[in-house]
Amino acid sequence: xPADWAEIFPELIAAAxxxxxxxxxxxxxxxxxxxxxxxxxxxxxxVVGGIATNFGVESTARDGWQGNYTxxxxxxxxxxxRDEMHEFAIKNxxxxxxxxxxxxxxxxxxxxxxxx
Numbered sequence: 001x002p003a004d005w006a007e008i009f010p011e012l013i014a015a016a017x018x019x020x021x022x023x024x025x026x027x028x029x030x031x032x033x034x035x036x037x038x039x040x041x042x043x044x045x046x047v048v049g050g051i052a053t054n055f056g057v058e059s060t061a062r063d064g065w066q067g068n069y070t071x072x073x074x075x076x077x078x079x080x081x082r083d084e085m086h087e088f089a090i091k092n093x094x095x096x097x098x099x100x101x102x103x104x105x106x107x108x109x110x111x112x113x114x115x116x
Contacts, residue, residue, distance in 0.1 A: 027059035035067055045070040047106055048098070049077030054089040065097035073098045074106055 008020070021034045028034050028048075038046070046069050048060050057078045064071040073094050080086040094100050 023056070025059075026056045027063045028056070029060060029063035029067065038069070043069075045072065047072045047074055049074040049103075051078070052080040053078040053086040054080050054093070058089050058093055061094055061098045071098035072106060073100045074103045075100050077103050 019037050021028060021032050021037065023032060025031050046064050048057055048064065048071060050057050050060075057073060061071045061073055073090075075090050078086065078090075080089070090100055
């Protein structure tokens, strides 16, 4: 992780065009312009990862699902305070509102979609 958790990784900065949404609540949708920015761009699928799986990731996935997005959770790009908390969300809660996949599966699917 960067020293400042709000710091954007250089690899992400290079992936222009991009927007920056500052999340101040558990869900990235609550109190932000995320939904508006995604809809303006015609985006229908989102990939979610982060800290903590059973709070922020889960809240964002639920709100994304309620907003009619296809939500994909990168299970190995999320973590929680304890392994049991992460595993419970991955196995029990998140499959009800998202597709749960490994990062390499997501990257492979994105690469395949770009090539098509």
